[in-house]
Amino acid sequence: MKSSQTVTVKYVIRARFEVEGVVEKPDVIGAVFGQTEGLFGPELDLRELQKSGRIGRIEIKLESKQDKTTGTITIPTSLDRVSTAIIAASIESINRVGPCEAKVTLDKMEDIRDARRRTIINRAKQVLHEWTIETMPGTDEIFREVSETLRLARVEKYGPEGLAAGPDIESAKEIIIVEGRADVINLLRTGIQNVIALEGAKIPQTIIKLCREKEATAFLDGDRGGDLILKELLQVTNVKYIARAPPGKEVEELSPKKIEKALKEKVPIEKIKAKKARRKILVPKQIVETAKELEGTLEAVLLNNKMKQIERLPVSELAEKLQGIKDVDTVIFDGVITQRLVDVAAEKNIKYLVAARVSEAIKQPLQVKLLTFTEI
Numbered sequence: 001m002k003s004s005q006t007v008t009v010k011y012v013i014r015a016r017f018e019v020e021g022v023v024e025k026p027d028v029i030g031a032v033f034g035q036t037e038g039l040f041g042p043e044l045d046l047r048e049l050q051k052s053g054r055i056g057r058i059e060i061k062l063e064s065k066q067d068k069t070t071g072t073i074t075i076p077t078s079l080d081r082v083s084t085a086i087i088a089a090s091i092e093s094i095n096r097v098g099p100c101e102a103k104v105t106l107d108k109m110e111d112i113r114d115a116r117r118r119t120i121i122n123r124a125k126q127v128l129h130e131w132t133i134e135t136m137p138g139t140d141e142i143f144r145e146v147s148e149t150l151r152l153a154r155v156e157k158y159g160p161e162g163l164a165a166g167p168d169i170e171s172a173k174e175i176i177i178v179e180g181r182a183d184v185i186n187l188l189r190t191g192i193q194n195v196i197a198l199e200g201a202k203i204p205q206t207i208i209k210l211c212r213e214k215e216a217t218a219f220l221d222g223d224r225g226g227d228l229i230l231k232e233l234l235q236v237t238n239v240k241y242i243a244r245a246p247p248g249k250e251v252e253e254l255s256p257k258k259i260e261k262a263l264k265e266k267v268p269i270e271k272i273k274a275k276k277a278r279r280k281i282l283v284p285k286q287i288v289e290t291a292k293e294l295e296g297t298l299e300a301v302l303l304n305n306k307m308k309q310i311e312r313l314p315v316s317e318l319a320e321k322l323q324g325i326k327d328v329d330t331v332i333f334d335g336v337i338t339q340r341l342v343d344v345a346a347e348k349n350i351k352y353l354v355a356a357r358v359s360e361a362i363k364q365p366l367q368v369k370l371l372t373f374t375e376i
Helices: 025-036 046-051 081-092 112-135 139-152 181-190 205-213 224-236 256-264 269-279 285-294 315-322 339-347
Strands: 011-019 059-065 068-077 100-111 156-158 163-165 174-178 195-197 215-220 241-244 299-303 309-314 330-337 352-358 369-372
Touching: 011 081, 025 046, 025 059, 025 068, 025 081, 068 081, 068 100, 081 100, 100 112, 163 181, 174 181, 174 205, 181 195, 181 256, 195 205, 215 224, 215 256, 224 241, 224 269, 224 352, 241 256, 241 269, 285 299, 285 330, 285 352, 299 315, 309 315, 315 330, 315 339, 330 339, 339 352
Parallel strands: 174 195, 174 215, 215 241, 330 352, 352 369
Antiparallel strands: 011 068, 011 100, 059 068, 156 163, 163 195, 299 309, 299 330
16 A cells, blocks of 8 residues: 655664465555554554555565465654554564464664664764865875975065065064074074074174164074174173074084074073173283284194293194193183193193183193183
8 A cells, every 4th residue: 555645754663473374465464454453543553644654665575485484574654752662562463464373573663863873973984084084184295384384484684784584583572693694594494583694793783773672692603703793792782692503513504403402502691791701810911912813813822931922833733733842831722722732731731721712521630721712
């Protein structure tokens, strides 16, 4: 029997049956309608419910073997849960199909909406997984995007002097001052964009002005040139911090990790000024004058105990030749005091070693005074 209306299925009743004998589908259908008719009035009569479209087409599947017939009954409904349960229970009450004894057992009550929800949820999980895989950038793509960002941060010109600078120098509250354009490029590669270069030994007016308006850190090379620039910065700017590359290294050649370490270890300018003030040591004026004369020459001068010059020679030959020269009281040179020179000076009873810088981790003997040009 066909209904004149389309059933919007909410639930499905699934039952199994066993018949003692051979029957066909019309026999089972007849039993379903005939043995449930009138049990609960017209409101739950299967024929009436099917006419009104509240029960769909009843499906019967069966097979006969050895004088027995088994199969399934499927009834889709749009009724509420209570009415559907009553219909299911009434189907179980069928005890004959045609002339044969029968037993009907409820297999399960299926909520079509739950099944649909599970299907939708599983599909949604699959869609989300595929979407995530398709849209999530891989490691190579992430590196490319970051590299592109850094590449686009090009060196700009800033101020009347056209100083090499990063794009954030105007907007940043804190700035980093370096010596040259190559230093700016290296910091940009590291992702630091609030950087500007001095581009010369003389401090530009733009730098002086920026140091008054912003918190400035000078990031200088770890060589003699860095020492000289630091000295001038201290005289003409309000720079707040000083960071240095490792001894003998330039900012432009540092790796990102070493740049980060150097900036993390920056020193407040007050400490540097106080340190310099404490370290001024009185020495004979001939030593001071000779030191000024040697700055930038990479040469050494040897003095006797009367402050008279014994010899002048390249710094590269100092350690070797010093061992063969007698009556040396003071060695002044434009270079770095190393442990080897300290050991030679101790053997020769030399009183002063005066140089541009002192190497780290020096074991200083009591009889030799180690001084730098900035301390005298």
